[in-house]
Amino acid sequence: MSSKPKPKPLRVVYGETLVRLGTELPEIVVLDADLSKSTRTAAFAKVFPGRFHDMGIAEQDMLATAAGLAASGLVPFASTFAIFGTGRAWEQLRNSVCYPSLSVKLVATHGGITVGEDGGSHQAVEDLAVTRVIPNLRVIVPADGRETAQVIELAARTPGPFYVRLPRGEGPEVHPEDYRFELGKACELRAGGDLTIAACGLMVAVALAGAEKLAAEGISARVLSVSTLKPFDEEALARAARETGALVTVEEHSVIGGLGGAVCEALAQSVPAPVVRLGLQDVFGQSGTAEALLAHYGLTADGVVAGARRALELKRSR
Amino acid sequence: MPECPCQRPLPVLVVGSCNFDLTIQSERLPGPSETVLGGDYRAAPGGKGANQALGLARLGSEVRFLARVGQDHYGELILAHLRAQAGLDVSQVEQDAEAPTGLALITLDSAGTRTIVVAPGANASLSEARVERFLKDAPSGAILVTGLEIPVPTICHLMRLAKRYNLHTVLHASPAVEIPRDILRLVDVLVLNQSELHVISGRSAQHLETAAGAAERLLAEGVGTVLVTMGTRGVLCIRQAEAWPPLGATTGSRFIPGYKVRVKDGNVASSAFIAGFVHRLACSAARAGAELGEAVRYGLAAMAVSLGRPGGQASLASCEDVAAFLAQGAGAAERAEGEEPQLADDKLVELGRHATSVRRRIIRMLYTARSGHPGGSLSVVEVLTALYFHTMVYNPRQPDWPNRDRLVLSKGHAAPALYATLIEAGFLDPALEGTLRKLGSPLQGHPDRKKCPGVEMSTGSLGQGLSVANGMALAARHTHGGYRVYCIMGDGEVQEGQIWEAAMTAAHNELDNLCAVVDYNALQIDGNISQIKSPIEPLADKWKAFGWNVINVYGHDLVDLCAAFDRARQTARKPTMIVAHTIKGHGVSFMEGVIEYHGSTLSEDEVRRALSELEGGAHEL
Structure with a gap:
């Protein structure tokens, strides 16, 4: 691990991927709401100025304009921070994009608490809940740069609306070099039989670190990277519940309605099993460094270990 | 007389x-202290x-x-x-x-x-x-x-x-x-x-x-x-x-x-x-x-x-x-x-006939549906008639022909007026009239582009259509489609903030292939628009201030409407806003300007009276 170069922020990968795809797919146009330097769509704007529209600070207008572009055969990528793209413009996403199932790709950055210092107003910890509930919308949270590039390309080449959530920061590569992202498929990154740790986004690396610690204690944890929250890989989760009997979910999101919620909803109808949900326990975020915030909300390897112990206890007491 | x-x-x-x-x-x-x-x-x-x-x-x-x-x-x-x-x-x-x-x-x-x-x-x-x-x-x-x-x-x-x-x-x-x-x-x-x-x-x-x-x-x-x-x-x-x-x-x-x-x-x-x-x-x-x-x-x-x-x-x-x-x-x-080229008499008679027919269809549809919005549907009939029978280019046999002109009915609650016009223009089977708002019908309560041919955009949630129309107009530029995009908004709808975001977008991008219409009937559900949110006036000045070419017309005058759409087409580097002064419920005397007909069920007697008023159609001219 230590020999690898410092990973790029996922949003940088997003910008680079857009530039690469821009040449191959002339139907791609990109919109941003005055955050192109942060979301990194500026990279695309630089190369394809005529296909980039800065909509100003107007997220609702941006998403509905993207809908109009998509209705006319183009493939618009629209970017802003997750809190604005899914919060401010939720109803535009629902009614103008998803209800008519138009090929708008909402790629939002700055999802979750690793936004850090900007604080709770800018930390989207509800975006997965509010997007997961909209029909026709695919919801994806890539875990590393390798996956991000593939997710963006798949979204560009697949008709219909997508929501892709990216963090502000970077994380280590968690997927092997030959990894192939498949829409709607969870990826097993570590085998294990005592319990399953399901995670998404930057928390996949945290889950892997937790599993490493658990292994030192003689506990064998399976790690699933669940990057597609919708369509949800109910089968992989049911299998994990059946084979390991307990689960921990890890996400920088509210424990309500995100990955934890999706796992509970799926298992309740297939293989009921104890699930310990790590994330924001129905609270807003706050200012601090990303590291300090993750530690504060228990989204660390130690937090995962503690969660795993609780899950195992629940499993034993059944 | x-x-x-x-x-x-x-x-x-x-x-x-x-x-x-x-x-x-x-x-x-002359200005102050000036001699001219x-x-x-x-x-x-x-x-x-x-x-x-x-x-x-x-x-x-x-x-x-x-x-x-x-x-x-x-x-x-x-x-x-x-x-x-x-x-x-x-x-x-x-x-x-x-x-x-x-x-x-x-x-x-x-x-x-x-x-x-x-x-x-x-x-x-x-x-x-x-x-x-x-x-x-x-x-x-x-x-x-x-x-x-x-x-x-x-x-x-x-x-x-x-x-x-x-x-x-x-x-x-x-x-x-x-x-x-x-x-x-x-x-x-x-x-x-x-x-x-x-x-x-x-x-x-x-x-x-x-x-x-x-x-x-x-x-x-x-x-x-x-x-x-x-x-x-x-x-x-x-x-x-x-x-x-x-x-x-x-x-x-x-x-x-x-x-x-x-x-x-x-x-x-x-x-x-x-x-x-x-x-x-x-x-x-x-x-x-x-x-x-x-x-x-x-x-x-x-x-x-x-x-x-x-x-x-x-x-x-x-x-x-x-x-x-x-x-x-x-x-x-x-x-x-007249100074401007006028419509030939027979053309005007034909347009008037279409408008009356559209009104009759609306009344019949709403009666069968037992719900819907008569007032705002009737106020927009001439606007739709001018668009579909004078202004727009389309092929009803191939509704998705890529270079067609597009209409976004942002005030989606006027769906019956759009469906009636699409039937009149040959997009839809007249037999669909009886299915409005019924389970499985392409004629949803509000327009649904996935279910109904000829409907360009799913609308109904107010405030979003102008942005969508902007997107379509921008797309025409990207794809060199050469088509024009029209958008009809309600006057109450401009209370939505997104409308003004979109107003800026259209002007900023100099979308001269876009022409929007505000159906200015001055009534919204809770009352007269000036009582609900009076600063809507001066409406035309607001659009001018946002950089639009603005045309005021009486929205039930087919001659003026057709001329306004013609002028919009000739305007370069600016989007056009047609402020159409209309009367809610127009064409049916007892519905005109009566707020209760915004959304209401029509009785058999009301339908009979409305249809008999619309029988001749000559007064439409």
Whole structure:
């Protein structure tokens, strides 16, 4: 691990991927709401100025304009921070994009608490809940740069609306070099039989670190990277519940309605099993460094270990 | 309309201003401290009181005129001019020993915009005592006409005395100056335009509906009838139930449309209207009963004749002129002389037929559906008709033809109007009419592009359609599609903030392939738009300020709508906004302007009445 170069922020990968795809797919146009330097769509704007529209600070207008572009055969990528793209413009996403199932790709950055210092107003910890509930919308949270590039390309080449959530920061590569992202498929990154740790986004690396610690204690944890929250890989989760009997979910999101919620909803109808949900326990975020915030909300390897112990206890007491 | 009998009508009393007008035609109006060289000028008698008196006399009324001029050259000219008019008694027009004749300095630019400064001169010394003497031998039941160009205390005194002498009072509230509120109850008929109504009532009056609200406010202060003049568009009549003059047999819409003419001179238009209106009342009062609607229509005809001729007072109509104008058919003059290319008669008839058919379909659909939005569907019928049968390029056999023009019905609740139009245009099977809002139907309660061919965008949640239309217009640029995009919004809808985000986007991107329409019917679910969120006015100015090309039209006039869409197409580097002044529920008399028909279930009886009104379809024109 230590020999690898410092990973790029996922949003940088997003910008680079857009530039690469821009040449191959002339139907791609990109919109941003005055955050192109942060979301990194500026990279695309630089190369394809005529296909980039800065909509100003107007997220609702941006998403509905993207809908109009998509209705006319183009493939618009629209970017802003997750809190604005899914919060401010939720109803535009629902009614103008998803209800008519138009090929708008909402790629939002700055999802979750690793936004850090900007604080709770800018930390989207509800975006997965509010997007997961909209029909026709695919919801994806890539875990590393390798996956991000593939997710963006798949979204560009697949008709219909997508929501892709990216963090502000970077994380280590968690997927092997030959990894192939498949829409709607969870990826097993570590085998294990005592319990399953399901995670998404930057928390996949945290889950892997937790599993490493658990292994030192003689506990064998399976790690699933669940990057597609919708369509949800109910089968992989049911299998994990059946084979390991307990689960921990890890996400920088509210424990309500995100990955934890999706796992509970799926298992309740297939293989009921104890699930310990790590994330924001129905609270807003706050200012601090990303590291300090993750530690504060228990989204660390130690937090995962503690969660795993609780899950195992629940499993034993059944 | 029957010919004017003109048999010994009751005399009309006119108390008003008498001025000498100096009018200079100039390319543009001068700024402060600036001198500009003008062109032609005209020096001629004027003043609203004199104009009204002359207008009435020319139509054949016997007129007694009270005014005041100076003992000067202008005063002599005016008197000589007035004395030459048969039927006009100027024995009471006196020359003031001290004050000069009232003088109006008028500058008129090439666009018809005017600046006027009036020095009242002798008009200001028309006293209360003088008025008292004038009224002494006033015949009971006669009509008294006056205006606000003479001293307000004199007017107040005049109005109070008028009741004592059993006179009917007509007050022209121009110029709009402060008047004591208690004289409003002495006014039988108050005539004013929208901006005067705004000042006098203190309420917004830009749209027909807001104007009606403002006029009703004046009724509450005691005015019997308020006539809001709206240029050649027509007159809005708002009256108390028992007011004089009576409504007569011709009930129906409160709005009486005017006659279209190519305007040559608008200087005496309001006086021409008042002269015609009052003359008609005076004539019929001598016969049997005077009727409001008939008198207003006659006034509009007299005004139309005057507008079509040059020469200020010289343009005022005679009784024969008006009869000839009405005999040749109101529309004929307009189409013979219109400046803009007009639609051929048969084309207009065809458009009108489509509009009526669309209305009938809407009513039938809503009846079968047992729910939906009649008011806002009916108000937008002409806009849709003009778009689908005049303006837009499409192929109903191939609804997704890539280069088609596109329409986004942002006010999605008018879906029945869109479906009816799509049926009329051949996109949809007429048999679908009965399936509106039913399970499995392509005709969803609000438009659904996935379910219904010809529907470009799923809408219904207000405020989003203009952004979508912008996206389509931008796409046309990206793909070199060459098509145009249209978007219809509601007026209440512009309360949504996203509309203004989109307004900026369209202007910023210079989307001249985009043309939006606001269906300005001035009613929203909770009430009159000016009561809910009044700063919507001035609506046109807002769009102008956002960088749009703005066109105001009467939204039920197919000729004007088609011309507006044509002009939008010729406008470069700016999106166009057509502010379509409409009437909610238009075409069905009992639904017009009635808020309860925004969203309601129609009874069998209502449907029967509505369809029978829409039977002929000729009135649509």
